[in-house]
Amino acid sequence: MTGTARPGRPGRPTLAVVGATGAVGTVMLQILSQRADVWGEIRLIASPRSAGRKLTVRGEETEVVALTEEAFDGVDVAMFDVPDEVAERWAPVAAARGAVVVDNSGAFRMDPDVPLVVPEVNPHAVRTRPRGIIANPNCTTLSMIVALGALHAEFGLRELVVSSYQAVSGAGHEGVRTLRAQMSLVAGTELGTSPGDVRRAVGDNTGPFPEPVALNVVPWAGSYRGDGWSSEEMKVRDESRKILGLPTLPVAVTCVRVPVVTTHSLTVHARFEGEVTVDRAREIIATAPGVVLFDNPAAGEFPTPADVVGTDPTWVGRVRRALDDPTALELFVCGDNLRKGAALNTAQIAELLVVEL
Ligand SMILES: NC(=O)c1ccc[n+]([C@@H]2O[C@H](COP(=O)([O-])OP(=O)(O)OC[C@H]3O[C@@H](n4cnc5c(N)ncnc54)[C@H](OP(=O)(O)O)[C@@H]3O)[C@@H](O)[C@H]2O)c1
Numbered sequence: 028m029t030g031t032a033r034p035g036r037p038g039r040p041t042l043a044v045v046g047a048t049g050a051v052g053t054v055m056l057q058i059l060s061q062r063a064d065v066w067g068e069i070r071l072i073a074s075p076r077s078a079g080r081k082l083t084v085r086g087e088e089t090e091v092v093a094l095t096e097e098a099f100d101g102v103d104v105a106m107f108d109v110p111d112e113v114a115e116r117w118a119p120v121a122a123a124r125g126a127v128v129v130d131n132s133g134a135f136r137m138d139p140d141v142p143l144v145v146p147e148v149n150p151h152a153v154r155t156r157p158r159g160i161i162a163n164p165n166c167t168t169l170s171m172i173v174a175l176g177a178l179h180a181e182f183g184l185r186e187l188v189v190s191s192y193q194a195v196s197g198a199g200h201e202g203v204r205t206l207r208a209q210m211s212l213v214a215g216t217e218l219g220t221s222p223g224d225v226r227r228a229v230g231d232n233t234g235p236f237p238e239p240v241a242l243n244v245v246p247w248a249g250s251y252r253g254d255g256w257s258s259e260e261m262k263v264r265d266e267s268r269k270i271l272g273l274p275t276l277p278v279a280v281t282c283v284r285v286p287v288v289t290t291h292s293l294t295v296h297a298r299f300e301g302e303v304t305v306d307r308a309r310e311i312i313a314t315a316p317g318v319v320l321f322d323n324p325a326a327g328e329f330p331t332p333a334d335v336v337g338t339d340p341t342w343v344g345r346v347r348r349a350l351d352d353p354t355a356l357e358l359f360v361c362g363d364n365l366r367k368g369a370a371l372n373t374a375q376i377a378e379l380l381v382v383e384l
Contacts, residue, residue, distance in 0.1 A: 046072070064085060071090070072092055133258075140156075186278075317367070342361045
């Protein structure tokens with residue numbers, strides 16, 4: 028593969044961002060503007076609805092083009108930040124035209140011929156990509172897996188019990204619009220005192236969520252997958268297993284939507300091969316790349332979405348040994364679902380590829 032020349036950036040690879048106008052795409056453009064500039068042309072692609080719109084990347088206004096086969100001409104790496112069905116159709120088209128695809132959707136993550144990559148945990152996996160596609164994990168898994176990967180490398184993970192507290196931007200721009208609309212509908216009224224009062228105030232404005240999310244928590248994310256499980260819960264189990272290379276790891280997970288705009292939080296109960304100490308666990312977390320230990324509850328210090336949003340690392344607090352099991356740890360983890368949970372991880376994978384181009 029050869030990089031496409033661009034004035035001022037000769038020989039550097041051409042990058043396409045497909046879904047540049049979406050929630051993840053918007054953050055991707057910010058991240059591309061902030062990180063070391065390794066790209067030649069950056070081509071912005073979205074639906075025909077957005078063709079002709081101008082977006083700013085690296086300080087330059089760039090026109091969005093519609094998704095077509097020709098849009099991938101000369102592209103070396105194509106990041107896909109589009110719905111599953113769009114990625115499913117178009118990622119193979121981009122790969123067939125010579126681009127390496129890094130896909131953020133759920134379309135290919137569990138395909139055995141598609142590596143599922145977190146650069147801090149399994150960077151070597153990018154090298155084996157028979158379909159020319161590399162998958163980016165889902166945002167909930169990504170919000171905890173860097174910290175867990177570091178602990179697993181030393182202690183050997185045996186079991187996970189996870190609850191998520193997921194931000195509405197995990198459901199894209201539509202999720203954010205819905206929470207904002209609901210907040211204005213419930214503002215200034217005395218709600219939350221009798222059954223159904225929030226629901227009546229919100230009316231039909233539930234957007235991508237099954238229940239009002241303003242003044243509420245909703246124990247559901249994604250679609251129904253049978254036996255009571257949601258698609259998000261299955262993703263956390265299956266993707267954690269694939270990334271960590273632990274195909275039979277027991278994972279119990281409950282995914283919950285909360286009225287937070289951006290940054291997912293998780294409680295994690297992690298059981299390991301043998302006894303663990305909190306001191307060693309704190310050392311591992313404090314020194315792992317991409318992870319910050321923020322853990323002084325006596326001083327009121329623990330990560331919260333309001334503090335973590337807009338930052339790159341996984342933040343870990345409330346590190347405790349399980350009350351009744353010396354082999355297990357309890358953690359509270361926060362990660363920006365649009366940065367490390369999506370765009371940043373994709374950008375990091377793409378940067379691993381630049382070394383080859
Ligand atoms: N939000 C998160 O926290 C998160 C985290 C990890 C992964 N993901 C995944 O990343 C992907 C994008 O999510 P998002 O939250 O950014 O969604 P979003 O805000 O709804 O944005 C969707 C993007 O896809 C484009 N698109 C939709 N249909 C298209 C079509 N037929 N042809 C070309 N482009 C099309 C849209 O372009 P227009 O603006 O032109 O419609 C927009 O740029 C999804 O697969 C999602 O599951 C999201």
